[in-house]
Amino acid sequence: MTEALLSIEGLRTVFRSGMGEIAAVDGVSLSVPRGRTLGIVGESGCGKSMLSLSVMRLVPPPGRVAAGRVLLEGRDLLTLPKAEMRDVRGREVAMIFQEPMTSLNPVHSIGDQIMEAMRAHEPRAGAAELRDRAIAALARVRIPAPERRFTEYPHQLSGGMRQRVMIAMALACSPKLLIADEPTTALDVTVQAQILDLLRELQSETGMSIILITHDLGVVAEMADEVAVMYAGRVAERGPARAIFEDPQHPYTLGLLGSIPRLDEERETLLAIEGSVPPPFALPPGCRFAPRCPFAISPCNAAPPPLRDIADAHEAACIRAPIEASLALGNAA
Structure with a gap:
């Protein structure tokens, strides 16, 4: 069997309410092999997205991870100091969020946002180097005229383009694991196919693992090596x-x-x-x-x-x- 890059063991994420603690994720155990794709599928509200946020330690309050372990190459992400976990996000584990228009900052250019992601992990890199790498990242996700797109703002791009920008940001620091939460939501079938083809190509080039979260069984059938329902x-x-x-x-x-x-x-x-x-x-x-x-x-x-x-x-x-x-x-x- 392929060695597991990420192992989730007995993960339980709860939210405090007037009726006591409510479990959004309740005892989930999964593993993601190196270089493979795990598809997580289910209806809205089944806990898919909350599982991914738990892995990234981004559960919004009043939620919290109450039990379990999230092992990345044997290191438990849930026990890392906050500073170390910030370094893990983006560099080792990156995430494409569900709606790019709400994830991208409307008052900053595309290039500035990609450079910001790089600068967070490589503070010594110069502005010219970061600019060249950001443009290369846009070209890598097949965005035409990347030099021009570098200076544009999210509202100037189509939905498919914004999704590609999110992928470029996520892959800017060459993570080992990419979590894609509904990466093709609200995209037409042609653009959806392009995004899925792009993820496959990038996985083949980099050897990264992917957790693909979706309610679309067709997407799972096309992309995933293993599936969790x-x-x-x-x-x-x-x-x-x-x-x-x-x-x-x-x-x-x-x-x-x-x-x-x-x-x-x-x-x-x-x-x-x-x-x-x-x-x-x-x-x-x-x-x-x-x-x-x-x-x-x-x-x-x-x-x-x-x-x-x-x-x-x-x-x-x-x-x-x-x-x-x-x-x-x-x-x-």
């Missing part, structure tokens, strides 16, 4: 991408895959997952998916099921697994 703050299923798509073993994964059209199948109707995600302050005592699951039986409500091996490197948190992937959700026994 999250539901209500926990990992419902994880394994090689091929196994997840060809032989899903959790009813939630079955529902997600059954809700999208496929070119290799003829179906008059798509499947739908009944109900809605339970609020974090009113989670069921057993399996969190049980109230929506057509496979649920009485033991499902007794205790949260742990992830367990179904096949080689393929795990699912379901007491009824293995499940035949050919079963329709509406025809569960």
